[in-house]
Amino acid sequence: MKPSVILYKKLPDDLLARLESHFVVTQLNDLSPQTVQQNAQVFADAQGILGSSETVDKAFLEHTPKLRVASTVSVGYDNFDVDALTSRGIALMHTPTVLTETVADTMMTLVLATARRAVEVAERVKAGEWQGSIGPDWFGIDVHHKTLGILGMGRIGLALAQRAHFGFNMPILYNARRHHQEAEDRFNARYCDLDTLLAESDFVCISLPLTDETYHLIGAEQLAKMKSSAILINAGRGPVVDEKALIQALMDGTIHAAGLDVFEQEPLPVDSPLLSLPNVVALPHIGSATHETRYNMAACAVDNLIAALSGNVKENCVNPQVLK
Numbered sequence: 208m209k210p211s212v213i214l215y216k217k218l219p220d221d222l223l224a225r226l227e228s229h230f231v232v233t234q235l236n237d238l239s240p241q242t243v244q245q246n247a248q249v250f251a252d253a254q255g256i257l258g259s260s261e262t263v264d265k266a267f268l269e270h271t272p273k274l275r276v277a278s279t280v281s282v283g284y285d286n287f288d289v290d291a292l293t294s295r296g297i298a299l300m301h302t303p304t305v306l307t308e309t310v311a312d313t314m315m316t317l318v319l320a321t322a323r324r325a326v327e328v329a330e331r332v333k334a335g336e337w338q339g340s341i342g343p344d345w346f347g348i349d350v351h352h353k354t355l356g357i358l359g360m361g362r363i364g365l366a367l368a369q370r371a372h373f374g375f376n377m378p379i380l381y382n383a384r385r386h387h388q389e390a391e392d393r394f395n396a397r398y399c400d401l402d403t404l405l406a407e408s409d410f411v412c413i414s415l416p417l418t419d420e421t422y423h424l425i426g427a428e429q430l431a432k433m434k435s436s437a438i439l440i441n442a443g444r445g446p447v448v449d450e451k452a453l454i455q456a457l458m459d460g461t462i463h464a465a466g467l468d469v470f471e472q473e474p475l476p477v478d479s480p481l482l483s484l485p486n487v488v489a490l491p492h493i494g495s496a497t498h499e500t501r502y503n504m505a506a507c508a509v510d511n512l513i514a515a516l517s518g519n520v521k522e523n524c525v526n527p528q529v530l531k
């Protein structure tokens with residue numbers, strides 16, 4: 208008999224058909240306690256789950272005694288209790304690599320949009336304010352040849368460094384737990400401690416995962432170490448930055464601007480002070496959101512689930528120790 212799996216994200220038809228050729232698939236909207244309660248038998252029978260963004264913790268796992276694989280349509284997995292999964296022998300599969308270039312494009316978009324005030328001035332044009340030659344109140348700052356600091360020199364950080372180095376002639380600084388030879392050799396990136404990176408960068412770019420270590424890594428103290436002309440870019444996870452401290456720093460001119468794809472609470476509440484600051488470009492977590500990349504992520508997640516439930520995993524497992 209085919210194993211039962213729960214799908215909690217919409218898939219393109221061809222990928223759904225592929226999933227259904229291997230499994231008995233139940234489609235649900237989410238993994239909320241209410242959904243679990245209403246579909247108790249489905250969760251009790253499920254050997255696999257596939258979707259994104261929902262919390263999978265100890266309390267959830269109590270309802271899934273047969274679960275063997277969780278396949279997330281994302282590279283980030285901070286919404287999973289990995290220790291709880293591992294202690295139950297459940298494999299966690301994710302989708303690195305297929306989204307790397309697209310997310311780096313998004314980060315470069317934020318760098319350019321904040322520096323050149325693209326959103327703000329486009330809105331002024333739409334509001335009919337472009338009535339003659341523009342003056343300094345419409346000007347931005349240069350991106351090329353400025354120093355770009357990277358926090359999180361992993362796959363996405365490297366792809367960002369490539370764009371900044373070759374495309375914009377930007378010196379690259381990075382802080383990491385170890386030296387990255389590839390970044391140093393290919394992009395002339397210079398390793399430095401966090402304080403030096405904050406003090407010397409014109410753009411501080413975050414492509415870090417959210418972990419206990421990175422939670423609120425950037426707070427008031429760190430923002431105060433940045434240049435007052437510097438711009439903060441965050442496309443890692445919202446809680447890596449203390450959002451209250453960031454709002455204060457943007458309001459009092461401690462830093463120049465921020466380009467944000469991720470927030471402490473998503474969707475960003477409509478009354479967030481971030482939305483009334485002209486020096487903020489706020490995107491709705493679109494880092495990987497292109498048609499091509501979202502398709503590739505979904506295909507990767509389907510393949511990951513098939514591989515893991517058939518004992519055939521070659522890549523993309525967060526906790527490979529459960530496979531031994």
Ligand SMILES: NC(=O)C1=CN([C@@H]2O[C@H](COP(=O)(O)OP(=O)(O)OC[C@H]3O[C@@H](n4cnc5c(N)ncnc54)[C@H](O)[C@@H]3O)[C@@H](O)[C@H]2O)C=CC1
Pocket residue numbers: 282283284303304306307310358359360361362363364382383384414415416417418420421442443444468469492493494495496
């Ligand atoms: N905005 C968006 O739509 C997206 C956001 N992301 C976020 O980007 C993150 C990174 O993705 P990848 O580059 O593929 O992952 P990765 O694992 O290749 O890179 C993360 C890097 O951060 C480093 N790191 C972790 N903790 C650190 C610490 N405390 N101090 C310094 N460095 C530390 C790791 O050593 C690694 O080099 C994801 O975990 C996710 O949170 C990923 C995709 C899309």
Ligand SMILES: O=C(O)C(=O)CO
Pocket residue numbers: 280281282283284306494495496
């Ligand atoms: O993959 C991730 O981690 C995202 O945030 C969305 O692509």
